Amino acid sequence: QKEVEQNSGPLSVPEGAIASLNxxxxxxxxxxxxxxxxxxxxxxxxxMSIYSNGDKxxxxxxxxxxxxxxxxxxLIRDSQPSDSATYLCAVNIRGGKLIFGQGTExxxxx
Amino acid sequence: xxxITQSPKYLFRKExxxxxxxxxxxxxxxxxxxxxxxxxxxxxxxYYSQIVNDFQKGDIAEGYSVSREKKESFPLTVTSAQKNxxxxxxxxxxxxxxxxxxxxxxxxxxxLTVT
Numbered sequence: 001q002k003e004v005e006q007n008s009g010p011l012s013v014p015e016g017a018i019a020s021l022n023x024x025x026x027x028x029x030x031x032x033x034x035x036x037x038x039x040x041x042x043x044x045x046x047x048m049s050i051y052s053n054g055d056k057x058x059x060x061x062x063x064x065x066x067x068x069x070x071x072x073x074x075l076i077r078d079s080q081p082s083d084s085a086t087y088l089c090a091v092n093i094r095g096g097k098l099i100f101g102q103g104t105e106x107x108x109x110x
Numbered sequence: 111x112x113x114i115t116q117s118p119k120y121l122f123r124k125e126x127x128x129x130x131x132x133x134x135x136x137x138x139x140x141x142x143x144x145x146x147x148x149x150x151x152x153x154x155x156x157y158y159s160q161i162v163n164d165f166q167k168g169d170i171a172e173g174y175s176v177s178r179e180k181k182e183s184f185p186l187t188v189t190s191a192q193k194n195x196x197x198x199x200x201x202x203x204x205x206x207x208x209x210x211x212x213x214x215x216x217x218x219x220x221x222l223t224v225t
Contacts, residue, residue, distance in 0.1 A: 042219075044200070045216070046214070046215060049213050090153075097155060097158065098214055
């Protein structure tokens with residue numbers, strides 16, 4: 001079992017819809033969880049971090065964490081074509097090190 | 111402006127040559143990291159450092175070497191022993207756990223092609 005798993009996609013949603021991206025992790029001791037957005041050919045950009053169970057909202061983005069189910073998700077409301085990118089889930093498993101999922105490619109169709 | 115710089119953006123080398131990738135940060139972060147990304151893949155950790163003059167191997171350290179002589183700088187050398195060096199190399203930095211939020215921030219990356 002991979003330590004951090006994401007559906008590779010592509011996930012296709014129409015403009016204005018909600019995009020839902022999911023991530024599961026294996027280490028129950030994980031404390032910190034991050035979502036990065038990566039445009040093609042560019043480096044990852046941090047968009048959300050979440051440390052405790054529940055929801056955390058920032059603009060059109062909402063991160064959801066359920067430690068009991070070892071599950072973290074990212075919701076993007078009112079999706080725009082500019083949101084088309086690969087979204088990487090990262091989990092702090094050992095000290096300051098992050099383990100990354102393989103990423104989910106999101107395509108928002110006008 | 112605070113940030114992380116990597117140079118060069120693109121690098122081409124012949125097989126058998128060592129090459130050094132530069133990473134500099136002015137965020138006053140103690141921790142620095144090197145990752146490798148292959149097409150369609152997530153990031154894999156090569157080396158990381160939490161303090162000057164000390165560094166630890168990540169998951170795929172074979173064929174790579176690093177140094178950390180200054181807090182701001184963490185260069186990566188890709189040696190001729192690395193079997194598949196062509197990849198996108200990413201440098202990141204963060205505060206240490208316990209110093210506060212320790213999100214990692216990435217530089218723009220260096221795309222290395224070895225032929």
